[in-house]
Amino acid sequence: MGIINNLINQKVNDKLIEEALYFKQYYKLEDNLQHRISNSINYFYGKEIWEMAIASILEGENILLSGPKATGKNLLADNLSQLFGRPQWNTSFHINTDSTTLIGTDTFIDNEVKLRRGSVYECAIHGGFGVFDEINMAKNDAIAVLHSALDHRRVIDVPGYERINLHPATRFIGTMNYEYVGTKELNEALVSRFMVIDIPAVEDEKLMLILQNEFPDANQEKLTQFAGIFLDLQLKSENGEISSKSIDLRGLIGSLRTIRRGLNPELAINMGITGKTFDVYEKEIVGDIIRTRISSKWGTEDIFPEINLKVSL
Structure with missing residues (x-):
């Protein structure tokens, strides 16, 4: 059973499904990025959660999936990539994740210094869905570089290189489990840039x-x-x-x-x-x-x- 049939069986709003399919058809994708689209055979279950996520993405919003362990946050992120037909770049935050991990870092290629693009850079130019796994474990300097990409400006300034305008299909999906050791409370400036979807414990x-x-x-x-x-x-x-x-x-x-x-x-x-x-x-x-x-x-x-x-x- 495909993801569309699954959503229909869950009685997800027909109009939202139709608009998600239009989004997929409207924003064409290069063949070399097809492998980055999630192709899961498992699906997230939760009609209201699905409708909130789809509506937010259609309106150009980024979403933050919050909830306890084993509630399907990452599965939902994969399913959204699959539904909208967008390539996915994943970043798992930990103590060593910094701004260069996200945007990129200088490297020496063919006798010249070039930027080795990070996950957020690639996501921004290709119209991908960037998944920030356990975003509440991120260091402040790593998150600060994302503010202009996550709000209405939708740009990334790369020092010494160029100003990147985000592709119109680009969205960011954060996941957070507030029970894990090493997590911290997200600051208001970051949370304000997301639509927050609280995923309840599995029933x-x-x-x-x-x-x-x-x-x-x-x-x-x-x-x-x-x-x-x-x-x-x-x-x-x-x-x-x-x-x-x-x-x-x-x-x-x-x-x-x-x-x-x-x-x-x-x-x-x-x-x-x-x-x-x-x-x-x-x-x-x-x-x-x-x-x-x-x-x-x-x-x-x-x-x-x-x-x-x-x-x-």
């Missing part, structure tokens, strides 16, 4: 849609138990009983993939969930939750009954 219905889309061949009753593990851990974390380390949707999906491959479910869930925390006491709590949901007697055929059928055929 039962949404989680099952994600898992069913990823594992249509799974036993639905057993799949519900795996979803229950995630939701139970999420509740424990919200109540302050454990950290958020074991609340890992990627880990849960990875566990189910290895089970489908033939790995024992207990070993798989230990890799994908339990192993994400290194505190002995927390491991015991996580293990207890898993044991209430997953039987030690289960094998691959219990969770993916069609696997053995395919092999026998």
Whole structure:
């Protein structure tokens, strides 16, 4: 199922979908940049979130996706690149990310000094979607160079080189998880340059849609138990009983993939969930939750009954 069909099934506003497709057709893209368009087979679920994001991008706004761990912020950013047909440049902020990482730095090529373009520079001239992952971990000097690109001016001044006017299709998408160690509060000047979309924690219905889309061949009753593990851990974390380390949707999906491959479910869930925390006491709590949901007697055929059928055929 393509992304358009998925949005239609989620009952996303038809007019917004049509205008997003017009945007894609209007801003043509060079063949050599096609590989930078996200081509995910997984989709973000959340009608209102989708509508806010699409409407903001159509109006020329940059968006900031804020929310706890495992809510699909990066998946939504990928899906938006796919929907609008725009190349994507990703920047993961950390302590060593500075302005040269974003804009570029001098380098010696063919016996002369030239600018080696950074991700924001490339995004600006090609009309791409620039994703700033964990933007609240960025240093102030790294963010300061972006202010003129993120507001109404839509320009970047590169000292010693040129003034870059942003391509009209260029948008920036920030993601932030306010629970991670090393994060900080964003200053008002930066936040004012984004439309902020707060993504809530994953709920039962949404989680099952994600898992069913990823594992249509799974036993639905057993799949519900795996979803229950995630939701139970999420509740424990919200109540302050454990950290958020074991609340890992990627880990849960990875566990189910290895089970489908033939790995024992207990070993798989230990890799994908339990192993994400290194505190002995927390491991015991996580293990207890898993044991209430997953039987030690289960094998691959219990969770993916069609696997053995395919092999026998």
